Amino acid sequence: MYFKEDKMKILKFGGKSLANGKGIHKVINIIENKVGNGESITVVLSARGRSTDQLEEILDRAVNNESYQEQLQAFKQYQVDSYGDFKVDDEFKTLDKLFEGVSLLGDYSKRIKDQVLSQGEVISAKLLTHILKEKGINANFTDSRELIKTDGKFGEAQPLDKLSKENVVKHFKKYNGTTVNIVTGFIASNTKNETTTLGRNGSNYTAALLANYLDAEELQNFTHVSGIYTANPDLVSDAKKIERLSYTEANELAYFGANILHAKTIIPLIEKNIPLRILNTFDDQNNGTLITAENSSKGIKSLSVLENVSLINLEGRGLLGRVGVDARIFKALAYKNISVSIISQGSSERGIGLVVESEKAIEAKKVLKQEFEADFYKKDVNKITVANEVAVISIIGQDLSTFHRPYNALIKNQVIPLLFNNTVSGKNVSLVVYKAQLHKALNVIHGEIFGVAKKINIAVFGHGLVGGTLIDQILKSAKDIEKRKKIDLNIFAVANSRKILLNENGVDTNWKSIVEEGDSYQIKDVIKFADAHHLENLIAIDNTASKDFTDNYSVLIENGFDLVSSNKVANTLSFDFYKELRMKLEKHQKQYLYETNVGAGLPLIDTIKLLHLSGENITRIKGVFSGSLSYLFNTFSKEKRLFSEVLGEAINKGYTEPDPREDLCGNDVGRKLLILARELGLSNEFNDVNIHNLIPENLREGAADTFLKRLKELDSVYQKIKDEQKPNHVLRYIGDLHGDLFKEKGILDVKLVSVPESSALGQVKGSDSIFEIYTESYGDQPIVIQGAGAGAAVTARGVFGDILRLTEKS
Structure with missing residues (x-):
């Protein structure tokens, strides 16, 4: 047998690579370059484009006595289009005859x-041989039916190795040296010379068998992707190419559904260490993924998916402690040639779940009902159910010791696995999920375990001073946070009360x-958008001051959103609403952070919690809760100026609301004090707060403009009040939570007080807030938290901090 000095390489090209247009031209270029470099190659081909699918579709129409001629003509035209004098009349006549017979018989x-489908590979190989010969390459059409001999099982025949190898060696002894054999993949023949096919991934199997029989140097499988990916x-847009895999890892990937591989393809290569x-046919600069006998680095390699499966659940109290139930299941299914890919049962053994191919699910259920008929009668088995809309995700290389991370991430994103199991080695874990959640589940798991940035998808409601500043802060810091913390903050929604901007890839600075x-939108539109784009790790940000928007909290929680809010309303509504919201958070395992509700960006609520x-x-907790009122009374107490002048200055600097009565009435401080009370488990309502309204009664009504014209009446x-203070005292507007805080309710006072200038409250400057927390352990010495308590930038930064805290918990 004569070969070149180098061992032969087997090149296999898939259907997408051989499609009309760019594909087939790239294939020809690859072969030309390898021949030009003096490489010894054999080429194995699939049918071109969608040829196999088209032939199956025509077959279905013919068997149902439907018109198929138009589709058949389109198939023929595709095969010869733009290829000059290329003819495959014999193959077309064979198809005409076969389809006519099927149409007449109706079966x-x-x-x-197998005879019908084989024509796709034959035409593909003949076309490529024809083109290569026209380019001066010594190509030889090779019909694998003359080489690969199989048993008589049509549709998924098994090769007869000894006979097949003899045929291959004999053929390549004759056609060697400068000859490039163009071999039909997928098809073979039995000992009666009847056409058979090798089943799923049959062309890859043909290539692997040839590599084995010829002791090839390497099998190069050209596809439409650049290798095997982590998903x-x-x-999964963040999937990364895997540079190297071992045969064992590849075999696991193939078994658990990797599209490019099939377990039977790997075995002939393992035997010869090939x-x-x-x-990637379309990217000649990429080295792809190399699979060898050498073990690569340990750890999780990839996520594989099986989609065309069904989950069968066998349930019954009588299964508890019963020996041999699994054996009965396997025996009954094996009798009908039904394979089980995954089986799992609870520790109580009251339920057993097994995964089978979808097309065999109905038959499997029927077989199991027959097997357990007596158990149904004795009520040891209650029911057998089939779930069809499911998929299996297998984490190849997953150790159970770290499985809690992806599992917890799924639960947080409201993806509840229906079943899971691990292999005997304990290094692979498989999960069954609803098919509707497959996309999200893959992204959640992948983001959790592969060291890429975890994507956090954010919807911002309210883009005024605080909301707008927050968005700008996130956009400015996003790249740095991704680099340092491996967290990708993606603002997919920005909304005000009327309009919304939605972009699954995130808004930019032009938002x-x-x-x-x-x-225009409703909250359900945001939820539908997130679902449609399979967005994971969802956070809704409420930067409104709206009571109406808090009505959306429950539905957001139910649909997988964590909440962050600078809006104080939700925490100061009725105590029943407050409790119900917490119960919903607990039920759905979601978080609700609102550090900026009191003290803007100061770590007050976290400290109290x-x-x-x-x-x-x-x-006891008391302090200056309002930054605007802090500025007002700090300045008024210290300087010899009229109250109206200082208030006007505060208004002009934007420290107060446009209508300053919203600050002066004390309700804002009252709400903040109530929030702290509830953090201590107290059940106070807002009407329990004793509020000293700083606005004289005669000025409380009327338009804001009128009030602003009458500010001097406050002087x-x-x-x-200022003049009647003791010496060295200053005015402070404070909130004070006191009384017996072990009872159901505390005492909540909001009032203007005079305090020593040397006290902690008295030393507050500018618009700072200050809080004194008294505890039994610290006695009369309070824990003091002081700092900027107002301002859009400070509040936005506090909301940003809550977002980052959520990402660490997720």
């Missing part, structure tokens, strides 16, 4: 189907002008 056998790139390289041109949860008894009132 066909697997043997007939299907069509489903490397397999997965390459503000685009929102105004956006669409920590103290309370640790068992520290908090006895005599507050000058008198």
